[in-house]
Amino acid sequence: MNKVLIVDASESDRRLMSGLLVKSGYEPIAVETMEAAKDEVAKLPPGAVIVTAMTFVRGTAQELVNWQKREGYTFPVIAVVDNLNPLEIADVMKGWGAVDIIQRLAMDKQLVETVVRYVSPEKALLILPNVLIPRQSEAFRRIGLSIRTIAATNANAIIFGECGTGKEQIARQIYMHSSRAQKPCTVIEAGGAALVGQHDPTTLRSEIYNRIESCFKKADGGTIILKNIHLLNFDKQTVLLHILENEHPDVRVICTAEPELLKMVSEKTFRPNLFYILRQIDIAVPPLREVTEDIATLSEYFLASYSNSMGADQKRLDASALKELKVYPFPGNVRELKDVVLFAAFHTSADVITASDLNFSQSEPAPNSSLNLQDPTMEKAKINAALKQAQGNKTMAAKLLNIDRTTLYIKMRQYGLK
Template identity: 60%
Template sequence: MNKVLIVEASDSDCWLMSGLLSRAGYEPIVVEDMEAAKQEVTKMSPGAVIVSAMKFRGGTAKELINWLKEEGYKFPLLAVVDNLNPTELIDVMCDWGAVNVIQRLAIDKQLVEMVDRYASSENIMFILDNTLIPRKSADFRGIEQSIEKIGATNANVIIFGEIGMGREQVAREIYEHSSRTQKPIIVIEAGGAPHIGKHDPKSDRSETYNRIKGYFTNADGGTIILKNLELLTFDKQSVLLHILETEHPDVRIICTADPHLIQMVTDKEFRANLFYLLRESDIKILPLREVTEDIAGLADFFLTRHAKNNDEPKKHLDASALKALKLHQWPGNIRELRNVIVLAAYHATGDTISDSDITISESSPAPDNSLRLKDPDKDRDRIIEAYRRGGSWTAAAKLLGISERALLEQRKKHGINKKGQVES
């Protein structure tokens, strides 16, 4: 299991990063000062990654990078940045020697993807490519149909969904189904350092305008995939809106976004006119906890890939393992499932994986409360959904967060029989 050294002064961000990395199959090590960081580096083996704040007790990311160079260590270092301007970001990566940067406000969206990119092949995890993993649920069939219909148009698209559900893969599938496949495709992270184009200091335009305009120039006739749209700062929103409204570039924009972007528009935290220009069409991807029927197929896909990568016989899940997987809320969605499955395959001694081989990290964000009984008008549907997901009333009670006796009373109240059906 690859180690990730976190050099960070913020307790809350340390907790967040440790949880994300643990669920992704890494072993996080947290230190707060330069001396402790140096000590841990001497213990690290090939395949490790360093994630460092710009400033921490007793040092800076630049000083740590210089020490690594002096001592001959070649571990990749990702710098966690706050609100540096584009010139400073280039300095961090070019002059300092950081391999890349992570925006602090987007740690939950960028950290694991970045670490995956720079962790070496010693990691037992395999990296998911840009291919959309097939699934059997009705929801996924609807997504496939939408991809074909939307791909045939030139409409801008927003793909809504939680992290780890393959939003970028859906975006690329739309591109592959479009008439623009012979033209450029450019992928931009809305909240991170890659959102840096070229700037001409002699231009009378703002630096932000020149950098964003550069993407449209390079993608002329093609497609821009704008990831994590909700992280686009207000000034960049204004520039992007200006370019789209006044210059009408021949570029299609496919965005990915967290579902709370819609609330941001309502709260006037995201410009409504830009939102509607970008959302000429949309696709909604349900989180894994709402399409548990896909878990078995996805697990089989990951087991097949793991066996192929390691040149070993494929392992299989038994009923107890599958039940354990369906009871979990999967805050990290498909990416988290991949990591749990691969770790189970790695540690299981036989050909069959049981629930005792399944290890799910406890360092997770707050559990989903979508099934909690809190609205009498919707409680009946929540009870039925919990039974469907869990497969038994014992499991349903766990998902609902109540005792089995309390659940029995609720079933009587709402007329739900033992089979999870409403009696007339």
């Protein structure tokens, strides 16, 4: 939990500030003297913030800042000021290094929103367990049925879906519900370092062969989850194919892959014979923009997990926030939804998150299924998709399509869309 050091001679104000910060998920440390402040600064973790009165017992804010500089500490200092004029405030911030100020009379309104600008947002990056989050869409009801059906077999499987859709969690569910659940499960990143090993001159085998074979031996009788198999280079594909075809290990392989794998197979950059050995059965996971009915359920789950980790009351999304979340395309899918919702929870002092609290990334690459109107033969389908995603709202649909509302009406008439 992010720490905030409060240095103030007023016991009532220390109590007030501590209460406001605790409610917003911070861990306040309140002291009244210079000696105690120095002791606590030395123990502060990275990302902490100092909130200090202009004067306190046996010290001043400027003396504390100067001591920080001499000792090599760089924690942001926010000054609590009492009715200073603009010139005096400028001197506080420029003359001795405060990053910001809070008016004491407006402490209840300014404290949290000021602290949040300078504290490290580490806790917004909540690490969630590898579990399948309950969802309400029909698509995921069918996926749940597929998980149980596949788990009852011994077939290899590929889970297809865009980045961030939860493919690995689905693969783990298949393993956990299978007859191999009491045997080892090894998770390997196809594009990672796990498949790089040492060359063994005594066997004349390549390092890739030794490493892949060792993974199968480790998982004997169990399951290997091979993530992102579209990242396997041709050498690794060849070794994997040889092991599966010739050594027949007692291992079930569940793979995850992005949709580009299908194109790679057709272009022969991924070996078709390996593909069909691995894809004895498959599951296609829809992107979040196609199952927007799941957004409310997922968001509530993330907020509950965040609340538990912070030891704070759970926040909720209002109608305006849910509306914005449902219209945003989420190229990063569920993973991106989690980050957007938790970032808003971390930076919002209120119990209710509104649309204005949401911060969508401006640097996301557009997915291949972007709703931009580029190919005339696809326009009708894309307009229908945009209208569905915007729940019939023409202004939002036009925004998704990167056209104006008038052009959207023209296109709708052109294709006979209501």
